Structures are given as structure tokens and as C-alpha cells.
Amino acid sequence: MTEKTTDRVTFLVTSGNGPGECCLAAAHILARMREEAEDMGADLDISEVPAKHGVKSAVVTLHGPCADCFAQHWVGTIRWISKSTLRPGYKRQNWFAGVSRLAAVKAIAATGDVRFDTFRAGGPGGQHQNTTDSAVRATCLQSGVSVVVRDGRSQHRNKALAVERLAALRAAQAEIDTADQARDANLRHHALKRGNAHRTFKGPRFNEVT
Numbered sequence: 178m179t180e181k182t183t184d185r186v187t188f189l190v191t192s193g194n195g196p197g198e199c200c201l202a203a204a205h206i207l208a209r210m211r212e213e214a215e216d217m218g219a220d221l222d223i224s225e226v227p228a229k230h231g232v233k234s235a236v237v238t239l240h241g242p243c244a245d246c247f248a249q250h251w252v253g254t255i256r257w258i259s260k261s262t263l264r265p266g267y268k269r270q271n272w273f274a275g276v277s278r279l280a281a282v283k284a285i286a287a288t289g290d291v292r293f294d295t296f297r298a299g300g301p302g303g304q305h306q307n308t309t310d311s312a313v314r315a316t317c318l319q320s321g322v323s324v325v326v327r328d329g330r331s332q333h334r335n336k337a338l339a340v341e342r343l344a345a346l347r348a349a350q351a352e353i354d355t356a357d358q359a360r361d362a363n364l365r366h367h368a369l370k371r372g373n374a375h376r377t378f379k380g381p382r383f384n385e386v387t
Contacts, residue, residue: 185345186244187279188251191234195273200231202257202274205383207235210251217243222324222346230263236279238346251276253375257383273374290318291340295332315339322346 190206192199207223214221219241226233239247255274261267294314312327313335324346326339377386 184242184244185238185240186248187345188237188239188248189234189277189279190232190237190274191277192228192232192274197228197230197263198257198259198261198269198272199274200228200233201262202231202255202272203233203235204231205257205378206251206255206274206276207232207237209378209383210237210239213250214239214241214247217241217247219243219247220324220326220342222342224322224346236346238342240342248278251376252278254373256374256377258377258379258386259381262381276375291343292316292318293336293339311335313339315343317343317347320347 190203190210192203195202207225211221211223219239222238222240223235224237225235241247253276255276257272257274258270259272260270292315294316295310296312296314297310311330311332312325313332314323314325315336316323322343324339324342326335326342378384379386
């Protein structure tokens, strides 16, 4: 029997109640996720809650056949070893952020007006993708959340995928905005296990320590 896999996963990336350096760690995590998703040929949609320095938290949705593998690679406590750039001379060099998987949400129809911008798709996909304005950016005018889709071969298909992904992203964000999800998220903030890092990175370039 073949194990069932999913082509979409949603995460909560959080700096917990940590200081600004932990928010910087969360921002580094999102940047690294973007790089890894691009290398895997997957699409990554991110809705951030910014902090004074870096990112307080973010809802991240990944679309692609590698979604489960990506989740296994990231879910857990992430440790960043780096001297503080916010407080020169500060002795502490270990900063933590967390990545947890959110329950799957049913995609809902996007509410409010959605603006579509089209542009030429780059990357793999053949000559057709690279010579037509098939890639689509969909922006919810109400929330400002946007997604980019370039994997379909037609503009029509990419618009449909963009609306679906925008709806899923907004549904996930709405879920954690409810009282129950806010409490869950708060528990997640406090559940960062400082001594049990799933992945460790080091320095301003966020190089992984293996």
C-alpha cells in the first residue's frame, strides 16, 4: 500500500516571546525556506507579522509534490548561533525560533476584490512559459496578501491556481486569528524547546551546521 502524501502544507513560523534576535532568526528561516522551495520547484506563499527587527511570526503555505518532505525537514525548533547585531558586545549567541505544522484548512473562496498582475514566467517550464506572460500575481486588496503562480502553462490556469492558493493562505491566517487558534499559537510560542534543535544555523549568512 502506497503511503498517502499531500501536495500542500501550512506552517506557523514563530519567534515565540524571544527578543529581536529571535525575530531576525525567523526572518532568516523564511528566506531559507524560499531558497529551498525554489530549488525543489515548489511554490511558497508567506503572510508575515513583522517585528521591529525581523519577523514576529508568519503563516507559510508550500505547494508541490515535495510538501511532506519539506515539512519533515523544517518542523521543530530552529537554533541560530550568531553574535547579536542589535546589542554589540552582548554575550548571548544562541537564538531560537520554531516551525510547526498547522492543521489543513479547507480552501474558501477569496473574499473582497483580487487584483491580477501578469508577467513573463521564468525558470523551468519550456519555451512556452518563458515567452508568454503566463505567470500571475494575485493580490487581495482587502488584506494586501499576495501569491505568485508560474507553474501552469496558461494564464487562465495560473489565475485559477492563484485564487485557490490565496484562499488557502487567507483561511490559514483566519484560523490562527480566532481565539482558539490564538491560544494554540501562544502555546506554540512557549513550546520552543531551546535544548532540542531540529536544525542549527550559524553566523550572519545563516549557514547550516551539520
